[in-house]
Amino acid sequence: MSSTYHVRRIVSAPFAENTFVARFEGRDDCLIVDPGLEPEQIVAYVEREQLKPAMILNTHGHADHIAGNAEMKRLWPECPLVIGRGDAPKLSSAALNLSLGFGMPITSPPADRLLDEGDIVSAAGFEFKVAEIPGHSIGHIVFIARGAWPPFVFGGDVLFAGSTGRWDFPDGNREQLFHGIRTKLFTLPDETVVYPGHGQRTTTGAEKSNNPVLNGDYE
Ligand SMILES: [Zn+2]
DSSP: OOEOOOOOOOOTTTTEEEEEEEETTOOOOOOOOOOSSSSHHHHHHHHHHHHEEEEEEEEEOOOHHHTTTHHHHHHOOTTTTTEGGGGGGHHHHHTTTTTTTTTTTOOOOOOSEEEEEEETEETTEEEEEEEEEOOSSOOOEEEESSSSSSOOEETTEEEEEEEOOOOOSTTTHHHHHHHHHIIIITOOOTTOOOEBBBBBOOEEEHHHHOOTTTTSSOO
């Protein structure tokens, strides 16, 4: 994977959730990560760029990250949908994926493959190692790119620029979240770009030294 890759961020209202469309220069297949509540934006981009989705990746099952799955599968039924094993129940349960609580019940088609710690996922020229980081959501996974430069991670709602994901959901746990960040993200090279589920991208190096939540400035 020596060629250049591109990651396009598409932000969905009302939770300012990030969907990413990733592809390698010179290829027309792509990945769609966490299709959110405004799938028409994703479709418009994919069609404008004449891309072929090769995989739909979900970092976790909260509604704002899976709301676009149904439209993606409707348009591209052959495109496999993957999610961490522990969050698969959230796809089919509006209560578990928290959309019921917001009064807009959302469900998703089932996943085509359930992922566990250490699994390898390959599509559109990318290869990722799966790491489980619970604490925001019990089955949350991150996708760590292998062989890409600069190195990068699709991190979902684990590590944000200057913050972390919430841990106050029913299956949340702050110790698990912080432990996962420190052992599975902060052990990556400092240049590793983190594409988070909300907000601007950051790097593991920047958050290791400056993240106020992890460094104990806030409780
Ligand atoms: Zn979430």
